[in-house]
Amino acid sequence: MVFYPPSWVPDLPDIPDSISLEDFLNNEKHGRHAIHASRNPFTCGLTGKTYSAQEASQRTDHLARAIRTRFSFNPDEGTEWDRVLAIFSLNTIDYISFALAVHRCNGIVTPASAAYSAPELEHQLRSSGAKGIFTCVPLLETALRAAKAVGIAEDAIFLLPVPGFSSEKLPFQTVDDLIVEGKRLPAVEPLRWVKGQGARQTAFLSYSSGTSGLPKAVKVSHRNVIANVIQMALFERVARDKLGVKTQVVLGVLPLSHIYGLVLVGLVSCYRGDEVVVLPRFDLDAFLAAVQRFKIEQLDVVPPILIQIITNQAKCDKFDLSSVRVVFSGAAPLGSELTYDILRKYPKWHVVQGYGMTESSPLITSTSELDVLVGSSGSLIPGFKAKVIDADGNEVVEYDKRGELLVQSPAVVIGYLNNEKANAETFVWHEDGRWLKTGDEVLVRRSEQGHDHFFIVDRIKELIKVNGHQVAPAELEAHLLIHPFVADCAVIQVHDPRAGEVPKAFVVKSKEGEGESDEKAIASITKHVEDHKARHKWLKGGVEFIETIPKSASGKILRRMLRDLEKDTQRSKGPKL
Template sequence: MVFRAPSWAPQLSDTDIPDDQPLSDFLFDDELRPRKCAECPTPFIDSLDGSGCSIEETKKRIDWLAAGIANHLGITDTTGDVWDRVVSIFAVNNVHTPVLAWAVHRLNGVVAPANVAFRASELAYQLKDSKARCIFTDASHLGIAIEAASSVGIPSSDIFLISIPADTNGPTANIQSFLNLEDLVEIGRQIPPLPRIGWEKGRARKQAAYLCYSSGTSGPPKGVMISHRNIIANIMQMNLYELPFRNGNHEEVILGILPQSHIYSIILTTHCSVFRGDTVVVVAKFELMSLVKAVRKFKMTMLYIVPPILIALIKQGALVKDPTEFDLPSVRRIYSGAAPLSEELTTQIRARYPHVLLGQGYGMTESATVMASHPREVYDGSSGCVLPGLEIRLVDADGNDVEGYNQSGEIWARGPNITLGYFKNKDATAATYSGGWLRSGDVGEFRPHPKTGDAHLFIVDRVKELIKVSGFQVAPAELEGHLLSHSLVDDCAVIPVADERSGEVPKAVVVLSKDAGCDHRTAEREILDWVSKHKSKHKHLKGGVDFVSEIPKSPSGKILRRFLRDREKARQAQISAKL
């Protein structure tokens, strides 16, 4: 059975989606936008100093910055190979990153955003795999960028700084010797713009705009090739889906706290918002009280967030003497993604903010957004309905399609937003992209809405081995490989354990080496420190370490993670029963 968008949602056919223009041209095309550029407010403003550029100034800065980057890298036209023009962005949220991304597209390049939590070794892996030409970073992350760039042969002259008001931690290197993004804008302002080359029909379907790293259904991070048309399609899908709710000159003031390197932010707070004529208030770093003050100051109406932020709102809001400090009178909608909301948290949010419409969404790097709650019918616990132009199948363990409601199966998706595959990895692409369908690795089931009967998706399990920590993917194989390089570890497995704040966190199950020479407590401390020293924060073993005599494996040597996960769930159930 194939599930599609509800009958009340506007339809979207393949021919409706342009494929003859780059993403940045589509965004500012007055013939396609719901509102003309001249009628729209400033698209991005900084939460600290209120700075930002109008749409008209933004378009100029795109051209200037593209010319400045091209001049520095020796690019003289826009007809070269896009894979020779990969640009890495490794910086905290800021108002310049969207303009920088569109400037890279203007010079016929590919944007490779990197998680700002990366350590140097993790950034170096991505730089090497993507063959990045240069890096844009902020002062507080310059030291990591320099170390990573040096290890893969990127000269320091190709590291550029983005000035950010929130950058108060102090530089980790001599920033005076590095060109600033504004220097490149000024250079581009004084030289002829790059020549514009008309795109032939079909080019936007096959040319990558972003290379975003994901572990897919298993294994180490892989570059997902996201075409210009993939993002254009997802913008149109979200816009059409919410069209019945947005009338006339309706505009939102949106919280921009989601990491700009994550697909959730790339789609919803970088591109959809600009196309629809909204304003995004960009917040560089999460600090709850500062965030609440910014929401109130800028009278934000829409919050795109993740469950840990909602948990913090409820828990810390309950501790203050004056609970009105956490009131959000301007907020009309809260949209949560990256991890499912628990029933308990949903109830608490509704009680605390009864005037707010709370919804969820579902997607992945390989597909962008495929499901979303709609203001007309939110079904608590669900990820919403299928977006226009998409088809969804649920496939059971025997490879058969699930027929009807309340039956679970792996989520397979097909549509114009499904990405091109993995960069330089045919085997992984073949395993995940099957005959035009994307295999998500997540298990879901559709349930009819109690009043309307519309199909809503509920995420119930996961086929893939990935651990989802606050929306970030952690591949067990990556951590296992790192753990095995420690002298105390003879064998190991990494599994997810439930965590109220992060959804899941990694836990290591370890077989100590025979000559370890220390007790379990000392070994655990050393292993935890070993991971913390070399891996970014969301990969830390927050679930702790268990010691066993043997890791359960299949005859072929594959780790039986489900056995370990089931054992952990049983152990946690016993603990809860005693409380």
């Protein structure tokens, strides 16, 4: 049984495959909202600094000229892999302009999480082959350490502005310096791509845990992103037209380094002529003040932000949030209980959610404001079709039956960089074409209106989602195994009321570890992770010692058994008072 988008969803038009993402977003002939009628695309939520759509496009042009000159990029020679630049920054109003400037130069952008430690950033810089880094003052020390490790010179490091942090006394040039420089330089000639090049050429090298294993570099093509932008815009147009929404003000607090924030907030908003109010990172006071000041209509969030709203009602009540019409939650499942808590407090809000992954650029399903089924992740968006495969490998042919979700779409990415094993496991060929195995267990249920809705009920894949960040158990296990107190280990996700999930380690003590008390061993193992890994990868779920790690005959860790053990342990403790 193949599932399709609802009948009311418009058909997906032909997706351009011979233009860059930059050309697509700065050219009205591809469906973009008229530039002269668009809102200012990006506004700083702290200072109010902003640029019109025309000014933002001009900044992209001038920045591209300077990047081409500084890095000696020749867009007509070599391949895009000769022109890779990394962006390692908190959110700024120039984040998207930088990305599009690199695309103007026929290059690749590799966005790195602002939460990365120096070794994690070093890994991404090395594997991507980045020639330079665009960072910000708060992250500069980490960027310098990683750059030195991979041989990136300091004159290939530039700064993006972040409110509250001055770069005046630092020996690094800023994006504004480059834009001033670019005004005096010759224009970058338009790219002359052949048919199909946009589908083959990588636009973003994003890092994902995929369906299992260590983080992988995902090759996201220009056409992949263009397709998902059009898909999202088409899906939401029906509700927006009915509600009389031409353009709107959107919250931009989700990390633009994450494909959710990058595509669904940054790029889709540009295409629709919306305004994104950018916050460097989430802070409840700044968030509430921005909603009130800029009359934000759409909140793009993750579940932990909604938990903050519910648990800080006295503070929230001091702010005027009446401008909010819709709350779009993603990156992790939004539970029904939390949804109802929000609706009881703010009954006029439309609380919806979507589902996707880096490998689908990212959105697969979304909820229409006109067809909300609480707990579901919505319906397939235009241009997607799906199958559900049960545990025996058979195609599910009925509703309310669980199985792994497989999808097909022009938004499904090229594949992983230099990882054919992962490509073979994740992108599979059936007689009806190439399918993406999501690694997620779903069931399909019909809403009262008769439309198919997808419920994400469990993850077959083993990654942990902490505040929307992906954490690969295998990465933490590999790190733990080098600790002298650890003979064997396994990491699973455990529920956390704030972060959604956090990692917990089950550890078999080594002989050396047996000589230490549990308290001292746990403290040492925990510190080992905290000294080398980003905060969202810390073992906030704790460390538990165990006699043996359950494994299959082939040696694969049976994490489901450990999750069941954890559930039994929590159940035996009883409810918290």
